[in-house]
Amino acid sequence: MTAPTDFTIAGARAALDARRISAVELTRAHLDAVEQLNPRLNAYITITPEVALAQAAAADAAIARGEAGPLSGIPLAIKDLFCTAGIRTTAASRILGDFVPPYESTVTTKLLQDGAVFLGKANLDEFAMGSSNLSSAFGGVENPWKRAGAPETVLVPGGSSGGSAAAVAARLALGATATDTGGSIRQPAAFCGVTGIKPTYGRCSRYGIIAYASSLDQAGPVARTVEDCAILLRSMSGFDPKDSTSANRAVPDFAAAVARGVKGLRIGIPREYRVEGLSPEIDALWQQGMDWLKAEGAELVEISLPHTRHALATYYIVAPAEASSNLARYDGVRFGLREDGKDLKDLYERSRAAGFGAEVKRRILVGTYVLSAGYYDAYYVKAQQVRALIKRDFDQAWEKVDAILTPATPTAAFGRDETQDDPVAMYLNDVFTITANLAGIPGMALPAGLDAQGLPLGLQILGRPFDEETLFAIGGAIERAADFKATPAVRAAA
């Protein structure tokens, strides 16, 4: 019999509906695992056992009445960027203090309506700014994977959704919510050997998600299978009149696309993605991915995305610009941390100096600079022009191909002590993922193999706007071909 923490969401659904396990049992098993492993992994900032057990009991009652929702009794981790009514929400920042939102984000509202159980709030980089989870004010998250023969070396889980990915990988949740502004779902999914999808911008409402960069932020799921991501995404998606950038489009049955196959699909291979510093193992894995898809009947097409080389620079103008404005509301006046000062300006300076970490301050400064009089045209306006060109690259690609295959990250997870002091070197982690945010298109990362040290490596699939179904079809095919069965060293006892 499968250990409760090893279920897939689809498997747990079947077991719950067949009464082979109760939602309370499934939730307890996860809470036990969290209790055991979270002190080490630090994947959760806040654990909510009472809330979870009450939700599980309600799910059991709903199942007993024959009124189970798609997620009734499914234990999830919620990235601590989603506001949850009555539950402390931190964005992994000191500046929010003990902020308890009186409102629920639209995405978590939808998950609750479908019956989900929330185990707690997952750790992240402060305000979702980072690729290592080391910028969290609540301490970094440990990647549950270990290099072969080096169990003492702590690896980063990636970021910013590092807590979400680590929790799912270590069996501390069946799935998790996450957000992706430049790769924050896909890079940690790849580092932790799990699957994540950033849907099209506008697919999931941003209402109640603490903003980092509004034109790039998008919610999505992390789970252990492509099908599980499809199940979660269906519940999370949909038009929301409370978010003016939310798309008024029907939500398809994403899970139905997973088994669709790739026969006849044209898969683009962008030549510009063979970047300098790409590990040979990842290059080999990429080739392997192409071979799998070809074998399944897809056609490979070499394409060009010439403006990709400007994507990082563009991102690090647009995102900090928006962030500098979005984070102005954290001023110590109405909620969160306040450090009193001799006057209003002093109160601002003290509160923000004490409340924000180094990476957040860096991005606020960069953002303020690029929007300043005299620099706006050279930076912000230019970046918007390049962004339009990056989007045009993709629009032209869609005339030739149905989807694009790339590596998810240039390297496998790196050690906590191996991070460079140079923040710009850190930004290179997002080199493959960032274009999807700039263009607003969907992107999926999934594990496809291990490197020589036994660490998971991921592939990324990019698709047309609002064509997540093709991503699920291709992801399903790669998942079947890769047959990725490896599990992390640190995980709930099987």
Place this chain on the structure above:
Amino acid sequence: MSYTIEGGTGAWEVVIGLEVHAQVTSLAKLFSGAATEFGAEPNAQVSFIDAGFPGMLPVINRECVAQAVRTGLGLNAQVNLWSRFDRKNYFYADLPQGYQISQYQFPIIGKGEIEIELADGTRKAIGITRLHLEQDAGKSLHDQHPTKSYIDLNRSGVALMEIVSEPDLRSPEEAGAYLTKLRQILRYLGTCDGNMEQGSLRADVNVSVRKPGEGFRTRCEVKNVNSIRFVMQAVEAEARRQVELWEAGEVVEQETRLFDTTRGVTRSMRSKEDAHDYRYFPDPDLPPLVLDAAWVEELKAALPELPDARRARYVQDFGLTPYDAHVLTLEKETAAFYEAVARGRDPKMAANWITGDFFAGLNRTGASIGNSPISAADLGALLDLISDSTLSGKLAKEVLEVMFETGKAPGVIVEERGLKQVTDTGAIEAVIDEVMAKNADKVAEYRSGKEKLFGFFVGQTMKAMQGKGNPALVNDLLKKKLG
């Protein structure tokens, strides 16, 4: 003769442009569902959006957009079917988001024009540069506590229209006439209540001076002036200050100033060097505002009649003098009152009574058209009593006074006081006979050519009838009897 300020070096011309902030009349705020009513308890009308809470997002209020479009149409301005919201970033305790959502580069309304009228009857076209929608900020209260400031966010997020004029105004009078006309149009449209005491309408006044024929010199902006009178005073005070500076060989620095209403002078608020860098950029939470041309046409078709059109109609259709038409159309409520009185009656007679005795009565009792003790229906009934000869004009004036005092209907007053005019020729003749008998000597004088005495007989007859004799009949019968 154009307005100038005489300095030691000659005449100076004044150049004025106004930026008017008009609060949009709407039930809810620009980007949240919170209410907008004036005078609520502090912080009683605040949504989490208005308070800048984490994860909250703005959603545009369709009615506020419609109000801006109506205003644009009323200002004969270009309606931009594509416009955009930008963030204006600055820190202040009553600005919860740390930015104001405004329209910087692409406003919803472009160039327009309105016509002002000056006391001497001259008319002048004043250009409108643009109108854009933006959020109001909250209010800081610094006088509630010795060391702390209080914040009231009721106004935070309320929709404002900023209406910018071209620098076409040349005198305090023109500035006052422009603001009066703008307020009148807004009130006719129902897009802003124009209440300056409550801050629904306030003006930033841009003033510069120059020698006739010159290009523009440096201007200063006098912020937040909240009455038409103060706008006119601020223009004059600021213009004189600048003339003095220039004439003393100094330079006017571009800066933001405040008008001290007690001392009647402007004083510096912040210089150009201290000016904020607002770091405007497009608000990523809001897609561009795209209007459907058909929707704009619908709004246009449903627009109420505006002051200029109404005034022209009163002159053309009702035969009123331009002056009466102007007075009656100044306020929408007055025009509505007038039309209710004039309906089915002689429009000129209605206009005369309203602009004459009725306005005088309102003034005397300190009332206004909105809380007039006399309804349009009752005033109309009074005019009917004149038309059917029940009341003479003189009696009607007396009845009107009683109406102001008691609020009673004219018919009731006439009954109660027996003020009905006497039109019975027999009764009048009897009185005349009596008067002639008593004044036989005067009758003889009259008949020998002293025709001036006719008035004496009218007076005596009316007196004997306690003023109730129909004046025309009294005249006719006297003439007949005196021969």
